[in-house]
Amino acid sequence: MGHRTDKWWVSPSNFAEEVTSGFHFVEDVKILETTCRDGEQQPGIVLNRADKVAIAKKLDEAGIHKIECGAPAVSQEDADAIKEIASLGLKAETYCFVRNMTADIKLAKECGVDGVIAEVPGSEHLLAKGMGWTVEKAIAAACESTALAHQLGMKVTFFPADGSRATLNFLLDTLQAIKEGGGHMDAVTLVDTFGAFSPEGAYYTTRKMIERLACPIEIHCHEDFGMSVATAISALKAGASCAHVTVNGIGERTGNCPLEPLVVSLKALYGIDTGIDLTKLPELSREVAMRTGKAVSPTKAIVGERIFGWETGMPVGLWKNCKDADPLVMLPYHWDMVNQVEPYIYTGKKSGVANIALVNQELGIEMSEEQVKAMADLVKTEGMKAKRDLTREEYKTLAAAIKK
Numbered sequence: 001m002g003h004r005t006d007k008w009w010v011s012p013s014n015f016a017e018e019v020t021s022g023f024h025f026v027e028d029v030k031i032l033e034t035t036c037r038d039g040e041q042q043p044g045i046v047l048n049r050a051d052k053v054a055i056a057k058k059l060d061e062a063g064i065h066k067i068e069c070g071a072p073a074v075s076q077e078d079a080d081a082i083k084e085i086a087s088l089g090l091k092a093e094t095y096c097f098v099r100n101m102t103a104d105i106k107l108a109k110e111c112g113v114d115g116v117i118a119e120v121p122g123s124e125h126l127l128a129k130g131m132g133w134t135v136e137k138a139i140a141a142a143c144e145s146t147a148l149a150h151q152l153g154m155k156v157t158f159f160p161a162d163g164s165r166a167t168l169n170f171l172l173d174t175l176q177a178i179k180e181g182g183g184h185m186d187a188v189t190l191v192d193t194f195g196a197f198s199p200e201g202a203y204y205t206t207r208k209m210i211e212r213l214a215c216p217i218e219i220h221c222h223e224d225f226g227m228s229v230a231t232a233i234s235a236l237k238a239g240a241s242c243a244h245v246t247v248n249g250i251g252e253r254t255g256n257c258p259l260e261p262l263v264v265s266l267k268a269l270y271g272i273d274t275g276i277d278l279t280k281l282p283e284l285s286r287e288v289a290m291r292t293g294k295a296v297s298p299t300k301a302i303v304g305e306r307i308f309g310w311e312t313g314m315p316v317g318l319w320k321n322c323k324d325a326d327p328l329v330m331l332p333y334h335w336d337m338v339n340q341v342e343p344y345i346y347t348g349k350k351s352g353v354a355n356i357a358l359v360n361q362e363l364g365i366e367m368s369e370e371q372v373k374a375m376a377d378l379v380k381t382e383g384m385k386a387k388r389d390l391t392r393e394e395y396k397t398l399a400a401a402i403k404k
Contacts, residue, residue, distance in 0.1 A: 008268040023270075029236055032066040036070050039247065040250075042294070044294075053085055059284070068095045072098075073104050082111040094114050097117045100144075105154075125162075125165070146178070147182055158187070164193065188213060188217055189219070190206055192231060194222060195223055195227065206219065216242070217241065228256065233265065233266065233270070259276075263276045263281075278337055279338060281302055281339070307340070309346055348386075349384045353372050379395070
């Protein structure tokens with residue numbers, strides 16, 4: 001891998017030794033997918049048992065390593081969905097979300113999952129002012145519940161909510177106290193509940209957690225400042241072993257770190273192959289959009305239906321010249337890497353003669369040089385009137401008028 005392959009062409013600076021020398025990527029970066037839990041927490045989204053089972057199957061087909069199936073304490077419907085997913089024999093590990101309460105741990109065991117994501121407030125202010133708990137009470141609850149989960153044969157990913165806004169010493173001291181107090185943590189999640197990390201802050205905190213806790217660190221980011229992908233990657237660069245994501249980035253408020261740009265960026269920009277089947281991403285995105293009723297922007301990175309193509313004359317001219325010899329001259333990654341379609345040439349206000357030439361070629365329309373120029377002018381005029389690009393049927397009608 002490097003900056004130039006047959007699938008992508010990115011900046012050579014990404015792989016300069018001065019850049020990569022500070023990276024601490026683990027050998028096998030994992031992805032935990034939480035569409036069926038944190039994704040559903042977006043207001044207006046309701047996923048029933050059938051929805052969650054269908055999504056879990058699609059996630060497994062794509063090669064997701066860990067699936068967070070839901071929170072069994074929310075409803076019987078959720079508990080039943082988790083049980084069914086856990087019984088499917090998926091390649092992915094199955095997890096459910098629990099509070100640090102023994103009742104929740106027992107519910108998780110009944111569901112048959114491989115592990116639990118065990119939440120407790122991780123910052124001083126959320127613990128005291130949000131939960132109304134003392135630190136001592138939180139530590140005791142965490143010790144009791146995580147120890148029970150371990151005794152019952154489940155893996156434990158500890159999830160101190162709002163850990164990103166905690167005083168670092170408070171976060172580390174509390175986690176250390178849980179370990180020393182009989183609690184069990186197979187991994188600890190650095191939880192950026194409110195998207196409050198800068199990438200640099202996430203890197204620093206991850207390094208400190210690894211040094212102090214000597215256990216795998218996972219990263220869970222939200223999108224409040226539009227930084228979740230960059231922040232998650234920064235934590236992975238610091239040595240975090242797993243990133244939490246949702247399909248299409250759905251989730252509370254502005255959403256969670258989106259699966260699609262994270263795994264494609266890791267591969268093309270950093271040379272980190274997560275093992276996720278990138279060609280499954282558009283299908284997975286459409287499945288979740290259909291089941292949530294939340295449409296995906298046509299220009300959404302990786303999975304948007306209009307991301308490969310141009311309307312503006314200048315880039316279309318460049319594409320016309322290089323598309324057969326070397327399409328990556330005009331693309332950061334090849335469309336078939338993510339199972340998209342060859343770039344589409346739009347026609348409208350910004351179009352030039354190159355657009356007309358390529359669309360005519362596509363439709364089998366012959367025009368003289370003068371007719372091509374006249375057609376370009378007509379397309380611009382009609383595009384301005386319509387305030388959008390033109391359909392191929394509209395284009396054919398205009399072409400027929402030009403050729404009369």
